[in-house]
Amino acid sequence: MSYQLTNILTAIDQVALNNPDYCYQDDQGTHSYQDLYQQTNCLAAYLQSLSLPAGAPVIVYGDQNFLMVVTMLAAVKAGHAYIPVDAHSPKERLIQINEIAHPAAILGTIDLPVALETLTINADQLRAHLDYQDTELDRSQSVSGDQNFYIIFTSGTTGVPKGVQISHNNLLSYVNWTVNDFNLHDKIRCLSQPPYSFDLSVMDLYPTLVLGGQLLAISHDTTENFGKLFKVLPTLYLEEWVSTPSFVELCLLDKNFNQKNYPHLQHFLFCGEELTRSTAKALLQRFPQAQIFNTYGPTEACVAVTAVEITPQVIEQNQRLPIGFAKPDTSITAIDENGNDSFEGELIISGPSVSKGYLNNPQKTAAAFFMKDGTLAYRSGDLGSIKADGSIYYRGRTDFQIKLHGYRIELEDIDQNLSALPAVDQAITVPRYGANHKVNQIIAYVVLNQPLANPSATLKEQLSQNVMEYMIPQRIEVREQLPKTANGKIDRKTLMAEVNNHD
Incomplete structure (x- = not known):
């Protein structure tokens, strides 16, 4: 089936309306698509009733649970981009992000580690409004087009984090590519392990929801406790795996992590760092029936912009694995140290998934983003080489x-x-x-x-x-x-x- 989605929120709602199947499993149990539909709409209507500054983002603070997902989607339905901040961050990071973003509110799905002057809605208040009926949700205010959908803060060179603005259209470009080009099927069961403040989480979250699948979330505590992790993973009946290569390398330490004990696990999607030849080879030996995809992309271009399936042949032919081919709507070129087009040098990414820039940081935005042939482009800072067939290889960083x-x-x-x-x-x-x-x-x-x-x-x-x-x-x-x-x-x-x- 070919997908050509035009609106992420509408696509999720079409799947969720009157759907008793569960969409999410966390430490509290399972949660249905119908719950997702009703709770996001009610909470969004409540947020609109607060008359927050139009278009201003909101911070969503929490960890790997259903309320976090409901709150993020409710914010977007209400017309506000969300800024996910993980509960395991130091309080100083929350303070910094609050100072930079000037959010309309902080939505705490768990208790905040510090009291801030910004309007704060705590977890009890959020839960109390999951069945809010006093006012109707005005969907005309929902985020769409080039409006910001989420803002993820990354590390900054001055010790101050940078907020990468990702629009609805940026996300739409990414999701359409993922659901069409990775052989993912409807109602797929996908691991949800990266924290929502890490944009790798977008790789599992939105494609799974528009496919009517199930997100199997594992908490930070489970991830950090190897004994518990290796007990929990086989009980999830996973069909799709999304993680960094480092996380799967950890799981390969468990001799029971193999096709026999995970018979339905057919898809591995990796991003966030380099997938090594040795890791890919070990994984294919353990999971000979699975497809393994290596992807690459900076947060500034919405999760990933290249992909390649890693087959035994690709492993045999390469000492260092390719990061793939550019997705169809995206151009990736290289420039040398003098700024001239080259087959090797800094990778320049242009296309509809490239961010508009850093929130409230025009200086950093101007340094990294520019217009190229009428399209927004990003100087990635990544060094790469581009072969005649269009395949791209990562070579390192231009900076530190x-x-x-x-x-x-x-x-x-x-x-x-x-x-x-x-x-x-x-x-x-x-x-x-x-x-x-x-x-x-x-x-x-x-x-x-x-x-x-x-x-x-x-x-x-x-x-x-x-x-x-x-x-x-x-x-x-x-x-x-x-x-x-x-x-x-x-x-x-x-x-x-x-x-x-x-x-």
Whole structure:
């Protein structure tokens, strides 16, 4: 069946109306499409009754549960883009996002870690209005076209996160491609593991809902508890798997993670970081009947813009796997260091899924986005090579932005936060690469202005108050001084060479 959706919310509603099948399973049990339809409409009508500033975004705070999904969709139906903030973020991140976004409200599906002046609607209030009937929902106000659908905050070079604005049309382009080109069937059962603040979650959330499928959510606690994780996964009867390669590498540690114990698991979709040849080979050996898709894309271009099926032949022919071919409505070109078109260089992405830019950040927007042949384009900062057949290979970063376990991290973000700690005079972070060209550690070097009894542990603890858990360096080394470049800057490249001289 070929899909040509024109409106994401309408497509979900058409599936959900009077549908008793369940759409979501979490720690609280199963939830039906009818629940999704009624609760999102009622909550959206309630949000409209509050007369929030038109078009202003709202923060949705929470974790992997049905109320989070209901609240996000209700916000969009009410006419407000949602900004997902994960409950496992440090409170400082919530404060920063609130300051940058100027949201109309914060919708807390669980208790907030800090009281903010912004209008806050807590979980009890949200639940109390899931059957709200006082006023009708005005669907003419719902998000559509080029209006923002969601805004996801990513790491920023100054220590301040950037809000990537994704419109309804951006999302529509992505969803139409996914439901048509990945051989996904109606009513598919899909793993829902990435937090909603990570745009990889969009890969499982919206395609599954428009296909009338079931999202099988696993909580952060389950993901972090390997014993529990390996017990839960086989009970989900999965048909589709969406994750970073790092997460499936973890699952491959369980010898029972194979086709025999997961007989219906036929689709693997990977994004967020490089899929290595060894991981793909191991996975195909465990799941010989499955299709494995490697995809690539920055948050700024709505989840993914390339894809390729990884077959035994592709593995045999490549030491480093391709990231795929551009989706049909998207152009990906490369430019060399002089800005000239080339077959190798920085990847430039243009097409209908490219973001309009960063929320309330015109300077960063102007630096990264531009018009190309009448279409919005994005300077990805990713280095790649494009072959004659159109296949694209990832080669690294133009700057000091890295991917670790699927999370995009600006090393300068960590530098800024480390340098801000009372005992630190100077700080610099570098990635350590494994044999498969993937970052497997972040190492920090600091110069202190006072002695600390256990500097690595102390600084990690202090840093954890301000940055996400995945941004905390695995190792922090104290130095008397740091190497400098000719112009007096800390020489990150020299330290990178030192850290990675381990062959």
